[in-house]
Amino acid sequence: MASIKHTLTNIVAEAFEACGIDKKYGTVEVSTRRELADYQCNGALAAAKPYKMNPRQIGQSVMEKLQETAADTFSEISLAGPGFINLRLSDSWLASLTQEMATDASGRYGVDPAADPKMIIIDYGGPNVAKPLHVGHVRTGIIGESLKRLSRFLGHNTLGDIHMGDWGLPIGQIIMELEDRDPTMPYFDASFSGPYPEQSPVTVTDLAEIYPTASSKSKTDEEFRARAQQATSELQEGRPGYRALWQHFMTISIADLKKNYGSLQVDFDLWLGEADVNDLIEPMVEKLKADGFAYLSEGAIIIDVKDDADKKEMEPLMVVRSNGSVGYEATDMATIVQRVRDYDPDFVWYVVDGRQQHHFKKVFRAVYKSGIADKNKISLEHTYNGTVNGPDGKPFKTRDGGVMSLQVLVEMVIDKARQRLAEIDSASGYPAEEQEDIAQKVGIAALKFADLVNHRTGDYAFDLERFSSFEGRTGPYLLYAAVRNRSILRKAAEEGLSAGQILPPAGPEERELQLKLLELPDLLDFAFDQRAPNHLCDYAYNLAIAFNRFYRAHHILNEKDEAQQASWLGVAQLTVDVLELVLDLLGISVPERM
RNA sequence: GCCCCAGUAGCUCAAUGGAUAGAGCGCCGGACUUCUAAUCCGUAGGUUGAGGGUUCGAUUCCUUCCUGGGGUGCCA
Numbered sequence: 228m229a230s231i232k233h234t235l236t237n238i239v240a241e242a243f244e245a246c247g248i249d250k251k252y253g254t255v256e257v258s259t260r261r262e263l264a265d266y267q268c269n270g271a272l273a274a275a276k277p278y279k280m281n282p283r284q285i286g287q288s289v290m291e292k293l294q295e296t297a298a299d300t301f302s303e304i305s306l307a308g309p310g311f312i313n314l315r316l317s318d319s320w321l322a323s324l325t326q327e328m329a330t331d332a333s334g335r336y337g338v339d340p341a342a343d344p345k346m347i348i349i350d351y352g353g354p355n356v357a358k359p360l361h362v363g364h365v366r367t368g369i370i371g372e373s374l375k376r377l378s379r380f381l382g383h384n385t386l387g388d389i390h391m392g393d394w395g396l397p398i399g400q401i402i403m404e405l406e407d408r409d410p411t412m413p414y415f416d417a418s419f420s421g422p423y424p425e426q427s428p429v430t431v432t433d434l435a436e437i438y439p440t441a442s443s444k445s446k447t448d449e450e451f452r453a454r455a456q457q458a459t460s461e462l463q464e465g466r467p468g469y470r471a472l473w474q475h476f477m478t479i480s481i482a483d484l485k486k487n488y489g490s491l492q493v494d495f496d497l498w499l500g501e502a503d504v505n506d507l508i509e510p511m512v513e514k515l516k517a518d519g520f521a522y523l524s525e526g527a528i529i530i531d532v533k534d535d536a537d538k539k540e541m542e543p544l545m546v547v548r549s550n551g552s553v554g555y556e557a558t559d560m561a562t563i564v565q566r567v568r569d570y571d572p573d574f575v576w577y578v579v580d581g582r583q584q585h586h587f588k589k590v591f592r593a594v595y596k597s598g599i600a601d602k603n604k605i606s607l608e609h610t611y612n613g614t615v616n617g618p619d620g621k622p623f624k625t626r627d628g629g630v631m632s633l634q635v636l637v638e639m640v641i642d643k644a645r646q647r648l649a650e651i652d653s654a655s656g657y658p659a660e661e662q663e664d665i666a667q668k669v670g671i672a673a674l675k676f677a678d679l680v681n682h683r684t685g686d687y688a689f690d691l692e693r694f695s696s697f698e699g700r701t702g703p704y705l706l707y708a709a710v711r712n713r714s715i716l717r718k719a720a721e722e723g724l725s726a727g728q729i730l731p732p733a734g735p736e737e738r739e740l741q742l743k744l745l746e747l748p749d750l751l752d753f754a755f756d757q758r759a760p761n762h763l764c765d766y767a768y769n770l771a772i773a774f775n776r777f778y779r780a781h782h783i784l785n786e787k788d789e790a791q792q793a794s795w796l797g798v799a800q801l802t803v804d805v806l807e808l809v810l811d812l813l814g815i816s817v818p819e820r821m
Numbered sequence: 822g823c824c825c826c827a828g829u830a831g832c833u834c835a836a837u838g839g840a841u842a843g844a845g846c847g848c849c850g851g852a853c854u855u856c857u858a859a860u861c862c863g864u865a866g867g868u869u870g871a872g873g874g875u876u877c878g879a880u881u882c883c884u885u886c887c888u889g890g891g892g893u894g895c896c897a
Contacts, residue, residue, distance in 0.1 A: 267839090269838095
């Protein structure tokens with residue numbers, strides 16, 4: 228079914244046209260003054276200048292036209308202020324749309340799949356192997372996950388790629404640190420011909436300690452740093468012992484990442500990383516050189532990305548370092564080569580920390596300029612997210628220790644949910660297993676919603692309170708609304724009652740609820756266009772508020788009028804379905820009861 | 822130095838160039854014989870960092886400052 232905004236815009240646009248004014252001024256929006264109108268059109272104000280007319284005069288004509296043509300659609304059409312056209316939907320038309328949405332045979336609640344589906348790759352997560360996930364990794368993971376779910380629901384071919392950081396200097400640092408600790412291991416013997424041990428010499432827990440040690444050593448010890456850079460270079464060139472060690476790091480890290488991301492309900496379609504494009508780098512660089520885009524400078528191979536248009540400084544992008552190793556400039560470029568080759572995407576969204584803006588700007592310029600990506604065909608977007616800061620207001624330094632791990636955070640939040648459950652004694656009669664499931668869902672909902680409700684690009688200071696609050700505008704609030712709704716539907720089903728034809732709203736509370744439900748398709752489009760899950764949060768919260776008010780105003784199970792009761796059951800059913808859909812798009816799941 | 826991002830209620834944050842800038846928390850005051858009170862209802866709280874400009878209309882666009890954060894050729 229067409230979205231309500233489109234339907235209304237078509238009606239009003241025709242009225243503008245009938246008045247001799249361009250249709251484009253007929254755009255209708257949800258009203259900002261809900262006590263005056265449901266929807267509004269501001270086009271008369273915008274059209275006033277080009278048509279050299281008084282905006283109220285235009286509004287008056289359009290209004291009169293609408294009163295002729297759309298009397299069934301609107302219960303009230305009025306002109307206000309400097310020329311706002313205010314529209315109030317008729318209750319019967321409203322109910323017919325809600326009915327259509329509730330009985331949508333596609334099971335998509337009136338949301339049409341994209342007419343022109345795109346191939347979209349979402350690059351998010353981006354964990355570094357060997358470094359355990361910490362609280363700062365929450366954002367990219369759950370924002371990317373939500374964007375992936377939204378994009379997919381809207382009908383686009385969507386792939387989420389974790390794009391692991393597994394090929395840079397950190398690996399060389401760890402290898403050298405291990406050599407310092409036990410040089411007798413066969414990995415360090417260049418003459419060793421294998422096979423190497425099947426068992427990893429280190430565990431994830433070991434790595435969590437080894438990496439920060441190696442990293443800080445690298446900062447103070449020049450000789451160590453040089454060795455680490457050399458080791459990185461040799462790893463990338465294929466030294467067997469280093470490759471064998473690297474493989475161990477990968478195996479144990481991936482298992483750990485799957486567990487940690489799994490606890491947050493974040494999953495990836497592709498588990499690719501920087502290392503997967505290693506073989507593409509050399510031919511890419513050769514071609515860049517042959518085509519005159521890349522050249523030698525100070526021992527490194529660089530590409531100029533400065534634009535004649537920009538008068539600011541723009542240093543070149545370094546594809547290969549003077550020691551022959553490559554960094555994330557080369558792997559990010561080669562990953563684009565790979566993605567174009569394997570998936571031919573229309574869009575690649577990089578859900579990566581905003582501090583990488585300069586880096587991506589250079590990479591995008593380099594690949595567009597050199598023809599690796601066709602600017603007219605593929606849109607590379609740094610859909611950046613803000614940083615999670617420490618208590619001092621500064622971003623966590625991922626290389627330093629002392630930052631709460633993601634696993635600990637998740638455990639703490641779930642533990643808070645358990646305490647809460649015990650406190651309010653709401654689930655005491657449930658089986659222990661179910662209580663645990665509820666605590667997990669409540670904890671994760673609290674954590675994810677608290678993050679996603681903020682705009683993607685904003686920074687915030689990490690605060691445990693923020694993630695473990697269960698009242699007000701929180702994840703658990705939404706779960707509670709859904710659960711109470713389900714409870715009614717469950718009891719109704721036990722009594723043999725079922726949903727029926729949706730009637731015009733019985734009061735203002737139901738009216739607001741029906742209106743809010745109808746906003747779903749436009750809201751999803753908007754959130755997608757903005758690549759901004761916080762709008763999904765906002766909608767889910769407002770829908771839950773509307774439902775809670777409706778819940779208070781009308782007692783469904785006690786209703787004597789059977790047609791009214793069946794209608795309310797239909798509205799309740801649609802509400803819980805939509806709420807759960809939007810929560811699912813946020814990556815939040817709802818317990819049966821709580 | 823140059824570039825990027827931010828500055829909105831006591832706090833944490835929303836807001837698609839539109840009317841009277843909204844929520845939550847906190848404060849104060851109400852509502853459980855009722856489909857789950859993790860709920861609902863109400864009160865108070867603002868020079869949107871400052872100045873200038875564009876516009877019929879600016880939190881939003883442009884510009885100059887101020888404050889904070891980030892980035893800036895061999896870490897990612």
